[in-house]
Amino acid sequence: MDSHSSSSDANQSTACDSPSSSAVRRALELIQSDDHDLKLQGAQEIRRLTKTSQRCRRQLSDSVGPLVSMLRVHDSPDSHETALLALLNLAVKDETNKIKIVEAGALEPIITFLQSESSNLQEYAAASLLTLSASASNKPVISACGAIPLLVEILRHGSPQAKVDSVMALSNLSTYPVNLSMILEAKPVPYIVTLLKNCKKSSKTAVKCCALIESLVGFEEGRTALTSEEGGVLAVIEVLESGSLQSREHAVGALLTMCQSDRCKYREAFLKEGVIPGLLELTVQGTPKSQSKAHTLLQLLRESPYPRSELEPDTLENIVCNIISQIDGDEQSGKAKKMLAEMVQVSMEQSLRHLQQRALVCTPTDLPISSCTSEVSLK
Secondary structure, three states: OOOOOOOOHHHHOOOOOOOOOHHHHHHHHHHOOOOHHHHHHHHHHHHHHOOOOHHHHHHOHHHHHHHHHHHOOOOOHHHHHHHHHHHHHHHOOOHHHHHHHHHOOOHHHHHHHOOOOOHHHHHHHHHHHHHHOOOHHHHHHHHHOOHHHHHHHHHHHOOHHHHHHHHHHHHHHHOOHHHHHHHHHOOOHHHHHHHHHHOOOOOHHHHHHHHHHHHHOOOHHHHHHHHHOOOHHHHHHHHHHHOOHHHHHHHHHHHHHHHHHOHHHHHHHHHHOOOHHHHHHHHHHOOHHHHHHHHHHHHHHOOOOOOOOOOOOOOHHHHHHHHHOOOOOHHHHHHHHHHHHHHHHHHHHHHHHHHHHHHHHOOOOOOOHHHHHHHHHHO
């Protein structure tokens, strides 16, 4: 959405409360004018009205065509920026407008702006592609227009904000399977890793970087690119310890995919980079998916990935102790042992709390069975 909000946004959000709002009618009249200055004024009004109002986005849908035509006007940077921001605001949280903007032919000029010498136009174009690529029907059209290599180029040389929007747009596009090969061909992994290293591991940027990496390491080229990049694997492993729940889920998914593809090739590299503490933490504090993937990866990382005996329980503690015994370096081994002890302690405390809660429900032994049952069901 347009980031240039003013203190009067709260008042503006009510400008479209009525379907026959005079503000909407005036904006539509101005944007359809043949006079350049009036048209520019109309675009500014549309941008303002659609900052916070979903209703305005619906009512101003007819302005898409005239706004796209403004993008095609040569040598008019002001028109380009204002029209692009108006279109961006129209597309936010509005699937119909997203599709309509693409069908109106906006992609060609937007992709041209990705190559503009104006950093503002580059940023607005990247933000527009991020928003438009959220629509499933737009994903194949955007990639067919040649946007992917240019987004990767922005990821390499763009402004900080443009890089963030580009990696998010690429992540959106990667969910359309055919686009993955195009993304791989553009060789984005070094720039994704750089962005992941420099961003907060708990940020949405980290989520998108890890999601994209998880998709790309499903291919040999992606795995090779990640391991060839200095600190690439480490950047993903660091997310296991300090990322958000979502980014950690993607990170452990990427590592598991790699290890499952060639356990012998990646096992030592993962252990060397200190993957164990993060995996241990995930087995206790991760999402259900993360916990399952972390447990599976721990099994693959031990000396033998197969259960040793039906008589000897293949517990997480056994698996991790087996791995710790193979880790070189007292510091890393000590950290892993400490994490294991903490994990066991947390698990015991959780079990104890669960037992205490159950005991509290039906403590009085002289109560009728029905009373206990009633309390359990209420709980």
